[in-house]
Amino acid sequence: MRYYLLLLLLVLSFNGFGWQERNLLQKKADVAQLKSALINHQKWVSYPAYNDRQGWDKLTLGVKEEIIERGEQALTHEWEVVSATDYLEFERSGSRDIMQNPFGRNNSALADLVLAELAEGKGRFLDQISNGIWLSCEMTSWALSAHVSREQAENTSLPSYKENIIDLTAGDMGSFFAWTYYFLKDELAKVQPLIPERLRENLQTRILDPFMNRSFWWMATNATPETMVNNWNPWCNFNVLTCFLLLENDPDKLAQAVYRTMESVDKFINYTHEDGACEEGPSYWGHAAGKMYDYLALLSQATNGKVSVFDQPMIKNMGEYIAKSYVGSGWVVNFADASARGGGQPGLIFRYGKAVESTEMQQFAAYLFERDGGKNVYQSGRDMYRTLENLLSNNELSETSPAVPQEPFTWYPETEFCYMRNASGFFLAAKGGYNNESHNHNDMGTFSLYVDNTPMIIDIGVGTYTRQTFSSERYSIWTMQSNYHNLPMINGEAQAFGARYRSKNTEVNESKSSFSVDLANAYPDEAKINTWRRTYRLQDDKLLLEDKFSLSEIKGANQLNFMTWGLPKTEKPGIITIEKEGKSIQLKYDPQQFEAGVETVEVTDPRLTKVWGNQVYRLSLNARQQKLRDNYKITIQKR
Incomplete structure (x- = not known):
């Protein structure tokens, strides 16, 4: 019987905060136990190596031609320089798009090129990938103009060359480039060894070192019950975790870094209400609970299941919120900044549903997959992890019976x-x-x-x-x-x-x-x-x-x-x-x-x-x- 099935529920007190010192992840392992549990040297990766052509053919079955076609279109992409005044436009007029749009177009092209090279394996996309990497490494920061002034010493939307900050997009690019380096470092070295060397150095100075040497606001290091901890926390921590797992091969440093992410993500789980509702709305679920799932899935995979909290009821509640908030015909319940249109990413919802054993989520994901005609659901742009996971789960998702939740009453107390x-x-x-x-x-x-x-x-x-x-x-x-x-x-x-x-x-x-x-x-x-x-x-x-x-x-x-x-x-x-x-x-x-x-x-x-x-x-x-x-x-x- 669900927790809300009461003839009358009277909420006599409500303090607005869901904070509870659960610390679910830290209870699973301390640093020493984590060091013992972590699988080192990327042996946890389940995707085929670049040279495993049969593996990539199997992984991209049914969508390989489409992937390559998208990559071919990006071969003629004109790389766009994001100028100083593009960044400054945020403080001058308030516009974020002046900076974000060209940056986003570059990153989308890079994602298409890298995936196409992995799918085809002939090397014809490597020069253009190298161009994109080189341009990105020439940028002062991968953070957005709207975010940099919050963390850097200089109070300006122009990134400072004196420090590196990790925001949502810097983290995304770090994760994406960590996968690029993992899969293609040897092939990029054939173009010129300086390219993968510089990329690795950038990942160290832009992601790994800043995370270990300072506390960003989204880490919620000194959070109290009154501290808001939103989608930035699991989103950024997932990206950081990806980078360390793919790049750091010193067991002691790796364990320390991964535990630091666990302490931080625990703050997000502590903040979230036990009922699992996403106060930011369905549009943000994929970045909040959805990114928490990505983080938990990656952590579980890298520890062979030894650090996992998918059996916790609130983690299941957080997942099922996205299905219960679907009205029908593409409309969702949209409190706060969320859009009224949506539904979510089928692959993500399906995998989350499997992890928490939610038939409701799996069938809802199948409905979304069927509604969208099963097209392009593998593609997640610069989020390489979700793209790869979508490719792995697409067949199983397509074979799942679709259904939309029709519960007459849902209450998040x-x-x-x-x-x-x-x-x-x-x-x-x-x-x-x-x-x-x-x-x-x-x-x-x-x-x-x-x-x-x-x-x-x-x-x-x-x-x-x-x-x-x-x-x-x-x-x-x-x-x-x-x-x-x-x-x-x-x-x-x-x-x-x-x-x-x-x-x-x-x-x-x-x-x-x-x-x-x-x-x-x-x-x-x-x-x-x-x-x-x-x-x-x-x-x-x-x-x-x-x-x-x-x-x-x-x-x-x-x-x-x-x-x-x-x-x-x-x-x-x-x-x-x-x-x-x-x-x-x-x-x-x-x-x-x-x-x-x-x-x-x-x-x-x-x-x-x-x-x-x-x-x-x-x-x-x-x-x-x-x-x-x-x-x-x-x-x-x-x-």
Whole structure:
């Protein structure tokens, strides 16, 4: 019986943090035990050597021609120089893309070239690979302009030549180049020995030495229960682990380095709620729990299974979150910065599911594989490990029966995510939580509603990242504000940002399909709220929303906001119709209590337009009278 199957679960206290001193990895081995367990000199690698042509033919069966074709296209790639002003554009205008785009195109070309050379084995891609390696080694840093100033002494987005930092992309490139060196060092030496020599030296000075000699923020070295530890931690640690396992052949140094990554990843596991939900949303699951899986899988492989925590229930919970958060038809539950479109990488989800013995994950992965036609699912760009693992698991994945989870009720008691389905095709996602989660929006108590897998009342997500997105200006961006989520404005006040702005007295009743939370603590003191209890009840053919509140003072207007994909139209006072993609719902309210208004919200950011198109809408129900106490009731049903 699942942990949430209770007739009534009342969460009386919620501190917003999942921190628990589990230290699962450190309990498996100390440095001495780890040294004994580690398989040295890359003998743990299960992929064929470069000269094993039969092995590569088997590994790339069915996709070899496609791999080689992509490599051939990259043979004519014009290597792009990332200039100093490209980096500086981040601090001048806030744009990340000016620097990231040419850098990304170079790295994608390199990934295609290396994989093509491994698949074909004739040496015709080596010159262009050498060009890409040489250009990369000429760069001051592999870190992104958006990340360097956080760690380096100079407060600028231009990388300093005086120090090396490890961010997400520097780590990715380190991992990718470690695999390139492992497979191709002898072949690259035939082009010119300085090429693999310089690459190895770069990996030492850019990844291995900095990791051992300093503490980056993502390592969470001195983390406390109040420290946020997000996807950077497993992502960067996975890359560092890869580099050490592929490059370091001194047993003592290797054990020390691997244990240092274990201490760090334990901080991520300690931070994560036992229920396993990803507070950053499905778009980040692959970088958070997914990267943790990659790390754990690699660590287990390199120790012949002696250091493994896949039997821990919370590790399974963290994996199954990605399947349970899938609505259908390509739509996912998208709180925080996550996109509403997605589903995840089939190969990754499948392997994670195998590791934790989750049939649900394996079948969901097979569904995604089938949905995408089984095409290009092996390709993971510069993430060479996932590409290789995808190639290994593709056949087994293709033979797995597909299925999409259809659970009527899913509850994450610590993260406070609640999903409900009914037989009429409604899918409701609601949340409690607090307003200082990773990639936070001020959205405590919000909900999204899907009808027959079509989003009707939506969470729009986040636009293209800029300097402003992760700065003191974050909550000046409309997508982050509670008034552009499905929440009330109370006494003229929107929700506030910070760890103190959190849920209170959350109640969940599975038998009645209800989720209820007091929103009062999510608003500033100026809102003068005693209580504001919002309740969602999903019945057989409708959703009931109720706001019951008490204020200590009347200062401003109350307004119920609903973000919609389709244009809300007033049929008559008290009835709003919303239509989209052949689906239609009616939202009913008391016209004596509210006056309805509709605002068209123009969408121009490409990250959002590819999901929602050029506009969405905000339906506002404006209270006609301000009262210290009242009860608002909304009904939503199919039209």
